[in-house]
Amino acid sequence: MAKSHKPVVWFPFAAGGTVVAFFIPVIALLTLLAAVGHVPAGLQYDQLLAVAHHPLGKLAIFSVLALSLWGSAHRLRCTCFDFGLRIDGLVAAVLYVAAIACSLLAGYALLGL
Amino acid sequence: MKERTVQLEVLRYNPDTDSEPHFQRYEVVCQDEWVVLDALNEVKETLDPTLNYRWSCHMAVCGSCGMMINGEPKLACHTFLRDYPGVIRVEPLAHFPIERDLVTTPDDFMEKLKRVKPYLIPKKPKPLEAGEYRQTPAQLTKFRQYSMCINCMLCYAACPEYGLSPHFIGPAAITLAHRYNQDSRDGGRDERQEVIATQEGVWECTFVGACSEVCPGHVDPASALQQVKILSCFDWIGEHLLPGGKK
Numbered sequence: 001m002a003k004s005h006k007p008v009v010w011f012p013f014a015a016g017g018t019v020v021a022f023f024i025p026v027i028a029l030l031t032l033l034a035a036v037g038h039v040p041a042g043l044q045y046d047q048l049l050a051v052a053h054h055p056l057g058k059l060a061i062f063s064v065l066a067l068s069l070w071g072s073a074h075r076l077r078c079t080c081f082d083f084g085l086r087i088d089g090l091v092a093a094v095l096y097v098a099a100i101a102c103s104l105l106a107g108y109a110l111l112g113l
Numbered sequence: 114m115k116e117r118t119v120q121l122e123v124l125r126y127n128p129d130t131d132s133e134p135h136f137q138r139y140e141v142v143c144q145d146e147w148v149v150l151d152a153l154n155e156v157k158e159t160l161d162p163t164l165n166y167r168w169s170c171h172m173a174v175c176g177s178c179g180m181m182i183n184g185e186p187k188l189a190c191h192t193f194l195r196d197y198p199g200v201i202r203v204e205p206l207a208h209f210p211i212e213r214d215l216v217t218t219p220d221d222f223m224e225k226l227k228r229v230k231p232y233l234i235p236k237k238p239k240p241l242e243a244g245e246y247r248q249t250p251a252q253l254t255k256f257r258q259y260s261m262c263i264n265c266m267l268c269y270a271a272c273p274e275y276g277l278s279p280h281f282i283g284p285a286a287i288t289l290a291h292r293y294n295q296d297s298r299d300g301g302r303d304e305r306q307e308v309i310a311t312q313e314g315v316w317e318c319t320f321v322g323a324c325s326e327v328c329p330g331h332v333d334p335a336s337a338l339q340q341v342k343i344l345s346c347f348d349w350i351g352e353h354l355l356p357g358g359k360k
Contacts, residue, residue: 001312001314002311003310003311003349004314005349006312007345007346007348010346011346014343079319082273082321084277
């Protein structure tokens with residue numbers, strides 16, 4: 001059997017898993033704090049908007065979003081497979097297309113800022 | 114010594130007379146410090162000499178007495194009766210064909226084990242006069258944990274991927290391939306990668322982690338498979354994206 005090309009999807013998945021583990025809990029906590037009116041100093045809306053306006057800021061935000069989406073899509077694909085859903089091709093296509101579409105949307109929104 | 118009457122519900126199957134497996138219940142007087150294997154031996158010696166199961170060392174070294182105990186893959190010699198208050202259900206290892214009673218056919222695992230070449234393939238021939246191969250403690254540490262596998266196949270019985278896709282090479286065989294790939298004396302990685310860096314190899318694994326939970330030798334096959342995935346990714350980048358790659 002030939003070597004697999006799975007690294008194409010697995011490597012960004014591994015990167016996405018790492019990003020999700022490190023960044024998403026922090027982002028969720030900060031969002032929750034902001035929702036109840038406690039925005040930590042230095043993370044005010046204007047300051048974060050300035051970060052999003054900077055090209056490096058755009059790249060960082062896009063990387064976090066795109067990798068997290070890809071990581072989640074691949075994890076969900078594996079979960080479907082583990083639960084015995086034997087239509088892996090279709091599941092993979094739907095989830096990966098969703099991840100790519102949402103990433104493009106995020107990229108478009110960032111470029112439009 | 115405290116004694117207790119234990120109820121064992123054992124899966125029985127005789128291919129000569131039974132059309133399908135069935136459970137048989139035994140009541141057996143056991144001592145408190147006995148393991149499930151002692152109870153099975155007591156059944157065989159005093160109640161039913163027709164009961165079949167494999168065992169050898171009685172000390173979690175040989176890996177022969179793997180079976181499902183209350184639905185979990187365990188070594189019968191390493192599973193204490195005192196941890197099971199009610200009826201104890203004993204079945205053959207999941208995901209393997211039953212040969213008779215608790216005895217399963219390990220042929221699939223043995224064939225996969227052979228395919229991954231779990232032995233040292235020297236980088237170049239070295240005559241005896243050239244002396245021994247030397248390793249630093251750091252070089253030994255890289256693979257020592259993965260060399261503790263006793264081939265008990267509990268990880269195969271626990272792995273849902275192997276249950277769903279029987280062509281999956283599986284946790285123990287890939288871990289042993291990784292064990293030799295990580296050995297500084299070995300030069301056979303390219304040959305093994307052709308077998309394990311495939312869809313039916315490491316890429317069938319979705320990192321459920323059940324293999325590491327049930328492993329009686331604390332080998333942690335899940336970590337070995339994750340390392341194989343990462344290293345296979347670097348191989349793929351080298352082979353497909355860097356100039357001068359092999360493919």
